[in-house]
Amino acid sequence: xxxxxxxxxxxxxxxxxILDKVIARVQIMMTKMVRPGAEEFAHGLxxxxxxxxxxxxxxxxxxxxxxxALVVHLRMTGRLIYCxxxxxxxxxxxxxLTLDDGHQIRYVDIRQFGKLQLIPKEELGVLSGLSTxxxxxxxxDFTKEGFKKALRNKRTKIKALLLDQTFIAxxxxxxxxxxxxxxxxxxxxxxxxxxxxxxxxxxxxxRDVIAEGIENRGTTLRDYVDxxxxxxxxxxxxxxxxxxxxxxxxxxxxxxxKVVAGRSxxxxxxxxxx
Numbered sequence: 001x002x003x004x005x006x007x008x009x010x011x012x013x014x015x016x017x018i019l020d021k022v023i024a025r026v027q028i029m030m031t032k033m034v035r036p037g038a039e040e041f042a043h044g045l046x047x048x049x050x051x052x053x054x055x056x057x058x059x060x061x062x063x064x065x066x067x068x069a070l071v072v073h074l075r076m077t078g079r080l081i082y083c084x085x086x087x088x089x090x091x092x093x094x095x096x097l098t099l100d101d102g103h104q105i106r107y108v109d110i111r112q113f114g115k116l117q118l119i120p121k122e123e124l125g126v127l128s129g130l131s132t133x134x135x136x137x138x139x140x141d142f143t144k145e146g147f148k149k150a151l152r153n154k155r156t157k158i159k160a161l162l163l164d165q166t167f168i169a170x171x172x173x174x175x176x177x178x179x180x181x182x183x184x185x186x187x188x189x190x191x192x193x194x195x196x197x198x199x200x201x202x203x204x205x206x207r208d209v210i211a212e213g214i215e216n217r218g219t220t221l222r223d224y225v226d227x228x229x230x231x232x233x234x235x236x237x238x239x240x241x242x243x244x245x246x247x248x249x250x251x252x253x254x255x256x257x258k259v260v261a262g263r264s265x266x267x268x269x270x271x272x273x274x
Contacts, residue, residue, distance in 0.1 A: 002074045004137070004170025005213030006224050006232065007058050010080055013227035014105070015053045017082045022049050022100040023064075030094035033107065035117040044068060044118045045097065057133045057169030061124065069124055071117045072107075077223040078114030081106045110223065133169040137210045142168065148199040151191045158194065158202075159187035160261035168206070173263050174219055174241045179205040181240035184250075186272040187260040212237065240266045 002010070026042035028034055034041040045064070052063040060080070062070040072080060085104050095107040095116060107116060117127075125131055135141040154161055161167055162176045171179075180187050182205035185198060194202065218224055218232030221242065225231055239249050244257040248268040257266045 001058070001076050001172050002078070002218070002224050003058060003172035003175055003213070004055075004210055005175070005216075005234065006218035006226075007060055007074065007170070008055050008214050009218040009226045009232060010074075011053050011055045011060055011227075013230070014080060014082055017103070017227070018050050018099065018105060019053070020049060020051075021103075022047065023097050024100045025096075025098040027096040027098070028094070029096075030112065033094045033109065033112065033114065033116060035115060041116075041118050045070070056130060057136070057165055058172070059130050059133075063121065067121050069119055069121045071115075071119060071124070071127065071130065073115050073129070075109070075111070075113035075115070077110040079106075079108040079223070079225055079229075080227055081108060081225070081229050082227050083229065129165075132166050134165065134167045136169055137171065137206050142203075142207075144200055144203050147203045148196055151194055151199055154191035156191055157187065157261055158185060158189045158191045159263070159265055161191045162206070163261060163263065170210070171206070173265075174221075174238070175206075175209050175213060177241040177266050178209040178239060180272065181267060182209065184268075184271045186274040187265045187267055188274055240268075242266065 023045045026045050028038045028042060031038040048064040048066055048068060050062060051065060054061040060072040064070060082103060082105055090108045092110045093106050093108050097105040119127060159176060162171050179202060183202040185202055213219060213234045216232060216234035216237060217226060219234040220231035221235055243255050244266050245254045248255055248271055250271045253268060253270045255266050256269050257264055
């Protein structure tokens with residue numbers, strides 16, 4: 001699933017190309033991908049100008065004229081691609097927005113879990129999933145003291161807590177594994193058992209891996225590409241995720257993998273002691 005760095009990269013790559021463009025035509029090939037219904041969705045988008053692109057957690061928010069917003073969640077395999085109409089159509093293309101410059105924004109999704117939802121901007125604060133997100137890891141709202149305090153009464157495993165979007169917005173399996181590895185904290189540690197020094201290490205690691213992920217334009221392991229169809233580069237810098245049986249960068253011992261909080265987790269049994 002695209003995580004914060006991937007969605008932010010999509011936002012940046014689209015913003016410079018579609019800002020101030022008018023949506024001239026809407027084609028919907030799979031109605032379940034859009035909300036509200038296909039007719040209302042298409043009618044609400046045609047002739048609207050793209051004013052601004054925001055991101056919150058893993059959500060992309062396209063602000064339109066007429067007090068409307070198009071909220072996109074890519075889920076597992078969703079892609080938003082800006083391209084020339086002559087580009088061959090991917091068989092998993094489900095929605096096409098044609099702009100007044102002739103180019104298209106295509107929503108492509110192999111597994112069909114994503115959603116494009118057109119809502120009034122005033123509903124952004126109450127939209128399910130979006131309204132309950134925790135702080136952004138690179139924002140001023142995410143502080144060391146606040147993070148340490150939040151961990152004190154959490155009796156859940158730290159891996160599960162970091163994946164909880166109401167705790168911190170935008171983290172997924174890749175960046176959680178990377179942050180825990182850097183902080184040398186086992187994914188099964190109960191959050192409240194982290195001492196202040198460990199909590200600060202983890203706080204710093206979370207911010208660092210997210211910043212590096214954005215700098216490298218996201219992680220492409222299989223499906224993710226940016227808004228122009230280009231792969232990310234952070235997969236070449238991963239230290240833990242996907243490196244089962246490969247040597248630890250700190251101690252040289254082979255990394256191990258196990259399921260934690262329902263997700264595959266890669267860690268060093270020596271450096272990240274349970």
